[in-house]
Amino acid sequence: MKRYDLHINGQSVKPSTNIWFETQNPFTGETWAHIPRCSAQDVDLAVQAAHLAFTQGAWAEMTASQRGLLMHRLGEVIARRAEQLAQTEVRDNGKLYSEMLGQLNYVPQWYYYYGGLADKVQGATLPLDKKGYFAYTRHEPMGVVAVITPWNSPLLLLAWKIAPALAAGCTVVVKPSEFTSASTLEFASLFEESGFPPGVFNVVTGFGNEVGSALVEHPLVSKVTFTGSDATGRVINQQAGAQLKHTSLELGGKSPNIIFADADLDQAVNGAVSGIFAATGQTCIAGSRLLVQDTVYDEVVARLLALAKTAKMGNPMDAQTQVGPITTPAQYQKVKDYIEVAKGEGALLLLGGKPADDDACGNGWFIEPTIFGEVRNSMRIAQEEVFGPVLSIIRFEDEEDALSIANDIRFGLAAGVWTSDMARAIRMSENLKTGTVWVNTYRAISYMAPFGGYKDSGLGRENGIGAIGEYLQTKSVWINS
Numbered sequence: 001m002k003r004y005d006l007h008i009n010g011q012s013v014k015p016s017t018n019i020w021f022e023t024q025n026p027f028t029g030e031t032w033a034h035i036p037r038c039s040a041q042d043v044d045l046a047v048q049a050a051h052l053a054f055t056q057g058a059w060a061e062m063t064a065s066q067r068g069l070l071m072h073r074l075g076e077v078i079a080r081r082a083e084q085l086a087q088t089e090v091r092d093n094g095k096l097y098s099e100m101l102g103q104l105n106y107v108p109q110w111y112y113y114y115g116g117l118a119d120k121v122q123g124a125t126l127p128l129d130k131k132g133y134f135a136y137t138r139h140e141p142m143g144v145v146a147v148i149t150p151w152n153s154p155l156l157l158l159a160w161k162i163a164p165a166l167a168a169g170c171t172v173v174v175k176p177s178e179f180t181s182a183s184t185l186e187f188a189s190l191f192e193e194s195g196f197p198p199g200v201f202n203v204v205t206g207f208g209n210e211v212g213s214a215l216v217e218h219p220l221v222s223k224v225t226f227t228g229s230d231a232t233g234r235v236i237n238q239q240a241g242a243q244l245k246h247t248s249l250e251l252g253g254k255s256p257n258i259i260f261a262d263a264d265l266d267q268a269v270n271g272a273v274s275g276i277f278a279a280t281g282q283t284c285i286a287g288s289r290l291l292v293q294d295t296v297y298d299e300v301v302a303r304l305l306a307l308a309k310t311a312k313m314g315n316p317m318d319a320q321t322q323v324g325p326i327t328t329p330a331q332y333q334k335v336k337d338y339i340e341v342a343k344g345e346g347a348l349l350l351l352g353g354k355p356a357d358d359d360a361c362g363n364g365w366f367i368e369p370t371i372f373g374e375v376r377n378s379m380r381i382a383q384e385e386v387f388g389p390v391l392s393i394i395r396f397e398d399e400e401d402a403l404s405i406a407n408d409i410r411f412g413l414a415a416g417v418w419t420s421d422m423a424r425a426i427r428m429s430e431n432l433k434t435g436t437v438w439v440n441t442y443r444a445i446s447y448m449a450p451f452g453g454y455k456d457s458g459l460g461r462e463n464g465i466g467a468i469g470e471y472l473q474t475k476s477v478w479i480n481s
């Protein structure tokens with residue numbers, strides 16, 4: 001049985017509590033590793049190390065170009081270790097190996113991109129409205145960043161945060177989810193291998209209300225960047241706000257995926273199926289509300305059912321598997337509960353709706369791909385984030401109706417529009433209140449494209465050139481000339 005240690009100040013460290021907790025493989029249900037249960041004392045040690053590395057020594061004295069070079073090396077080391085890291089993630093969160101390997105092969109791009117940006121952060125001279133002064137701006141790193149991540153894509157979502165933070169010159173203390181900490185702990189050793197000075201990247205593990213909140217509240221943390229549920233995001237925002245810390249929040253979603261009658265229906269149905277069932281629906285961008293124009297409703301439903309029925313469930317390491325298990329027992333129960341809620345509300349169960357009884361699924365936490373038809377947007381199944389393989393189909397009449405249903409929700413992370421009318425696509429893209437709009441595609445992500453939420457889906461943006469600004473302070477300097 002594997003037992004992990006913490007990573008603080010460039011070293012493997014045992015938790016001060018001397019307590020480890022179990023982590024399970026969602027496919028077998030078996031415990032496969034032990035994760036350190038930290039206390040506030042370990043958090044303090046990690047934050048002190050990060051603060052020291054930020055204020056003095058090799059990292060603090062490094063030029064931005066040198067930082068960029070180290071990040072480039074880190075990207076290369078990740079590329080070499082992609083298979084090992086992907087296997088760990090599969091064991092810990094149950095996602096498909098093919099998907100995780102694809103993700104891990106793409107992750108180095110974040111370090112190359114932001115490494116390249118490190119020495120392009122520039123201030124400006126200011127054309128003042130006052131005579132006798134020379135003024136300019138400079139951008140300075142915020143300091144120690146607390147990085148709190150969820151269980152669904154630990155290393156990808158980590159890259160979205162730490163690549164711009166490191167490029168800005170910050171140091172970080174990461175708290176991964178208690179359900180999937182292993183890959184982040186393994187990832188930590190790559191920093192020293194790439195030549196990073198100790199203290200730049202630290203990992204503490206344990207539970208949110210113990211370790212996460214101790215990290216958010218630590219007085220030497222200047223910035224908190226969080227990805228997770230909106231409920232936790234609110235708690236963190238209050239804690240960080242009480243100390244006036246900078247905060248970025250990437251929260252949940254309930255994204256509308258909208259099929260107009262003039263769409264290429266083959267393409268749209270494929271996009272609808274992968275939009276909800278990829279990663280077993282456990283993605284913030286899941287297209288969990290499928291809005292279908294009523295003139296093609298029956299045809300779309302028929303095609304959707306035909307395609308979704310063929311989805312092969314089973315061992316996530318198997319290349320043939322298309323839908324893996326749910327990551328945690330609590331999430332498994334939550335998805336089952338939502339299926340009952342939907343039935344109780346009068347939604348029409350068209351597919352699935354129960355745990356898988358397929359032999360290929362062994363003792364894993366599997367739920368069949370589930371589709372509800374005739375859903376009304378006011379139902380809980382249409383308004384609340386299930387975070388599982390459950391699709392709600394809602395009818396609409398025309399563009400105005402589609403827009404009104406799509407925006408009638410407290411979330412605003414992403415939306416899909418399927419149409420052959422580009423003028424309509426542009427109108428919809430302008431009027432949808434979401435941070436991302438995909439037209440005739442779904443789930444496309446890049447380090448170059450800003451990502452984040454409107455409304456309850458979050459604060460701030462990750463990815464793209466602007467994301468580095470989330471980790472920088474701007475200073476104006478006035479010189480009496």
Ligand code: NAD
Nearest residue numbers: 149150151176177208212213228229232250251252253284
């Ligand atoms: P969660 O909110 O339960 O936990 C996320 C992290 O916060 C974990 O590391 C947890 O230990 C920590 N945490 C919990 N309570 C805390 C506290 N009081 N103080 C500090 N830290 C605390 O979320 P989850 O279940 O791990 O992830 C699923 C959620 O994440 C979904 O809502 C999903 O939509 C969202 N998500 C959003 C994005 C995005 O980019 N917008 C991406 C992936 C997932």
